[in-house]
Amino acid sequence: MHVEHLLQDESLGLRLLWAEDAQLAREISGVTVTDLEDPARFVRRDEVVLSGLVWWSAEDGAGRAERFVSALRGAGAAALLAGEETHGSVPDDLVEACVRHGVPVAAVPAHIMFRAITDTVYLGRWGELSRRHALPDGVRGRLSRMAAQGAGPEAIVATAFAHLERAVAYVLTPSGRTVAATPGAAEISARKAASLLAEALPVDADGVSPYERWHLCLPDPDDAPPRMLHELASVLGRCQEARVRSRAEERQTADELGALLAVPGTDPSAVAGALRACGLPDEGPYRVLVAETGAGRAGLAEGALAEVVAHVVAGERAAGAVSGARAGRAPNGTAVAGAAGRPTDAAALAEPPSGVGAVGRLPDGVAFAVVTGGEAEAFREVWTLVAGGEAAVPLYGGTGAAVAEAKDLNGALAQARYALGSARGTARRGSALVDASALTGLDALLTGVPAEVRTAFSRTVLGELRGNAVMLETLETFLACDGSWARTAEALHLHVNSVHYRIGRIEHFTGRDLSRLYDRLDLWAALLCRTDSA
Secondary structure, eight states: OBHHHHHHOTTTOOEEEEOOHHHHTOBOOEEEEOOOSSOGGGOOTTEEEEEOOTTOOSTTHHHHHHHHHHHHHHHTOSEEEEESTTTSSOOHHHHHHHHHHTOOEEEEOTTSOHHHHHHHHHHHHHTTSOGGGSOOHHHHHHHHHHHHTTOOHHHHHHHHTTTSTTOOOEEEOTTOOEEEEOTTOBOOOHHHHHHHHTTOEEOOOTTOOTTTOOEEEOSSGGGSOHHHHHHHHHHHHHHHHHHHHHHHHHHHHHHHHHHHHTSTTOOHHHHHHHHHHTTOOSSOOEEEEEEEESSOOTTHHHHHHHHHHHHHHHHHHHHHHHHHHTTTOOTTSOOOOOTTOOOOBGGGGSSOOTTSEEEEEOTTSOEEEEEESOOHHHHHHHHHHHHGGGTTSOEEEEEOOOBSSGGGHHHHHHHHHHHHHHHHHHHTTSOEEEEGGGOOSHHHHHTTSOHHHHHHHHHHHHGGGGGOHHHHHHHHHHHHTTTOHHHHHHHHTOOHHHHHHHHHHHHHHHOOOTTSHHHHHHHHHHHHTOOTTO
8 A cells, every 4th residue: 555545545535735746656564643742663664654743732833843753754654644633734833844854744634533544554555465364254253242242452352362372462551551461471561561562553442541542562573464463453442442431430420529529528428428439448548649731631631640540550469469479379369470480461460450449530620539559659650651651741640648538538639739739830841740748848848839829929028139139149048057147158258247237138128037937937938939930
């Protein structure tokens, strides 16, 4: 199949924005769907790249487009197919970057699903292969029935590869979490999984968060023919779409829990009932997490939070399975590695069980999760992995202290929300998860105060000092020296009398008495609250 064949397919409605004639005759080796700002490691030579352009924004649009297209050029992509749904049209910055780097670009209408394009590419490329190069008829029919009956990905993968004795395959998320694997496949770390994603086949499923999208990976690509993998990816796509639909009701129940937790003083019995409705136990320990992204897409933060929770739960199950391995049995009864060190079955650890967490949205739109178990450090480690799945989108989060009873969850949510404010204030353009228990100093505590409030406080307390760099330096040094006149004079290379004079002027301008502890604390807090605009 050539690039021009896609453009000539009227059912796809692709609109060519730029290409040279010779490039349209280029043969397509495959297709990659990505919304990473730097997709280089996931794109193989001669592939068509499909992107919804979630990574692009008007702010630094030209720079983002340059980095994206440069990565495609370096990877040898055959063409870029850019979706119009996110921004209404393909940005001019992106088209201009494609012209500069010589990458053909076409627009994908908003009503066209990416799956239609991937189906066209793969069926066009491998459609002439004989039947032995795809799934056997009996297996194909069985997989179709399993997907319709709501079978999980682990059962689908096991069935698909049953006729290939030594084939090893994994279904992974962008952050490296194992969703499913062939029976007997060795457990792999998230970092190892990340190295497999570069050669993975994306599973196209509508309504799926980019943080949770599945990828079908084979450590040895020669273990199965491409057409079989494409057929299997299609079945897995239906499986994931069914899960999205089934989780809609769960999210609604979680939203009702969030509405109760957002109101201080809620009847603890009502909270306990909402926890049970979400499948959570009557007793803790519970931990509350909240999250938001730097993008305005609805559901993005919930998807990220769900992936974080799934990661931590899967990690705890893996630790339990290793412990159970010494007795030859995992916590769920599945046989695992014995003392001889045989690999634990990855499929047994893939998906977290129900009743470990509820993920939803608070009334003001902030994503939240209530989970049972999980240490703050475990969530911080996973946060970086999950945020890396959408590197162009900042992911901010906060956690509260673990609580034992339902009546304490309102307070835990308040802590988590304050920690979220600290993450927003300190991470800026990056991603961060802040634990409320880590806010142990005044400077850390103040990061959770909204920026507008910090600025107003600093302006009010410092008054006329704000524009006087000399006086501000003197005040900061004096407070840092614990009010010692001699040490302040030494640090500033001044005579002590000069320090006395300056401190007197500072007291005059601010109306504060620097011999009083409370006034010193006010001024120190005002200095910490300063921003560029303050």
